[in-house]
Amino acid sequence: GGAAGAPRLAGDARDRLSSLFDALSIGDLFYPARYFDAGRFNEAYAEMLFSAFDARGEGALDYTQAQQALQWLMRTPADGGAKPEVPLACPAEAYDAAGGLRLERPWFFMLYRTMP
DSSP: OOSTTOOOOOHHHHHHHHHHHHHHOEEETTEEEEEOOHHHHHHHHHHHHHHHHOTTOOSEEOHHHHHHHHHHTSOOOTTOOOOOOOOOOOOGGGBOTTSOBOEEHHHHHHHHHHOO
């Protein structure tokens, strides 16, 4: 990732992050503060990444938004060029009648988990 081109979290997304932390964080006897373990961190990160690129709050990403979100996870190429498109395959139900992608959270999370 990187800060250049990073989406800004809307107020509702910041509130969602607090709710996610409350819902997913854990604690134990040896550490007094609540925290995310690796699995819960990834779940929360994927949720916030989805929310940040779901600019219209529709609960689904179009192709451009999905590409931007997945490319956010990639390193910038050594030559400083543009990040390549992320190859992705989605089920038929992820497309609307006009053939446009409407990638909902569960499918985005599956793609997120495949990223290096």
